[in-house]
Amino acid sequence: MQDFLQQTLSEQAPRKRQGETAHLRWQWLDHGILLMEPKVKAGQALVLSAGIHGNETGPVEILNQILLPLLKGEKPLQQRLLVVLGNPQALKAGKRYLRYDINRLFGGRWQQIVDSDEAHRVLHLEQAVETFWQACESDETRWHLDLHTAIRGSYHSRFGVLPLNPRPWPTNFLDWLAAAELEALVFHREPGGTFTHFSCEHFAAASCTLELGKALPFGENDLSQFTAAHQALAALLYGDSLPAVQRQPKRYRVVQQITRLSENFKLHMGQETLNFTAFPQGTLLAEDSETRYFVQQAREYVLFPNPDVAPGLRAGLMLVEENEQTQALPL
Template sequence: MQDLLQQTLSGSAPAMTSGTLPNLRWQWLDEGILELTPLAPTQQAIAISAGIHGNETAPVEILNALITRLLQGEMLLAARLLVLYGNPPALRAGKRYLRCDLNRLFGGRWQQFENCPEAQRALRLEQALETFWQVGTHQETRWHLDLHTAIRGSYHTRFGVMPFSQRPWPDDFMQWLAAAGLEALVFHRAPGGTFTHYSSEHFQAASCTLELGKALPFGHNDLTQFQAAQQALAALISGEPLPSTGKTPRRYRVTQQITRNSERFQLHMSPETLNFTAFPQGMLLAEDGETRYFVQQAREYVLFPNPNVAPGLRAGLMLVEDNAHNAALSVDAAEPLQ
């Protein structure tokens, strides 16, 4: 196995599906799924996914560069590692997805779309995670990092989306997210169909969806813009000290979801609206027949506005700031105000 990305884009199985190197064992499990196990004992198991949306290519390239260094012996492996390229057919096509949005199908939601290729892939990814963590010990630390880039520009260029969880977030996990250059963290308040919610709910993993920049095709990414995340990932995988932590991320929580339920849906936002754009209380955000969505709090921020989703899916999230946390940050912290 020389280059997991090229192997995945080729659409064929590798000639060799397993091997042992001086520091690790590797096993190709399925298209875009590779498991690496250090020969030395470890108490950490990390799943890193990318390419859940096939048009978000920079995280795939970043992850592939790290895996290549491991397989060429240029970097030590200090944790059990599962690498998952989420949607290989969409990656090959350069499309977000072929039939269904893969990141809405986890937690068994794929059963509602049995004829959709993404539904079959969601099941396979769930199985891969389950098998990976079942073979570990009860003392193992479980992390899942799902790497993405966003369709829209953003007042916070790099941010993380935390799945709903009633467990406290581990301090070292939160420190790692800051070291990865995230400027903001968004906390869900309800279950969802994302890959990170699945790993958090079913396997008690510390999970985060990382939005690391703008979605661009292969060959058009300036990977220097992803340096903080790449360095933090390398340190995590190899067990090296984290790079110096930047500013503590600002925190937001989801206050309401805008859902497109019919073809009558209208989102009252410009196509150029940036993530974390602020709206004042009382403003009409969207309408769908007799259903209307207004800003309910004094000020709310929009995330992932998209009027073109399929009926029944999320067309946007509205956020409020975690004022208690953000007030404690340094006065020069970035704030996306209009």
């Protein structure tokens, strides 16, 4: 098996489910789940995922490009690697998801929905990740990078979203994110149902959701826009030189979540509103029957505004920049 993406989209398991090159051994675990292990001792274990949303195809193509030299035996592998294409059915259909957004269902939240393909898929992903982390040596570093693209345009074209983490973020992890030319880092302060939060909460992995541009169908991506991420991933996997850091990302933290509670929800932002658009204190952001969401700090920035989510799900996040002076409205 040399083309992981095409094999996954075929919905067929490869005839040969495991093999090796001069540098590594690989094993097809399930549709879109591939284990790769170097033949020499590695000090790091990495989960590298993409395609959690089926319409975010650019990172999937980049990931496949990076795997080809490894599977052909042309490049060495520097660490234990679990590769995940999260939602093959949605990828094949070219849709964000078919019924449920699986990036809201990790950490056992899949048990709260009806029995479905998405619930089964999240369970399988959780089990695969758990097995992978449990096989780690005690001194192995654990990272999880989940590659995405955003529905909307953004004032920061590449940014990372980091889950709630009670531990300090490793310096080399933050340095890698800067070398991948992320323009901003967003730090969560509450738990969530994302894939990266699952890895961080349950297995103490340094994890990040990387938003690397605009979501486009297969064949329409300008892969040159992913050059920095490609080079940084090559450095991580092959041992190539890590690109020099051009500038440190801006840092934001989440200060409130806008949740759609009912069919009466109204988001006071148009389709043209970009991620990281700033709103002044007191601005009415959204309302849902008697519930209203206002900007509480001196200035807040919106991330992932989406009025079309199902009731009970996040319709947007509001952020503050870490180095800005903020003052909350009085209660």
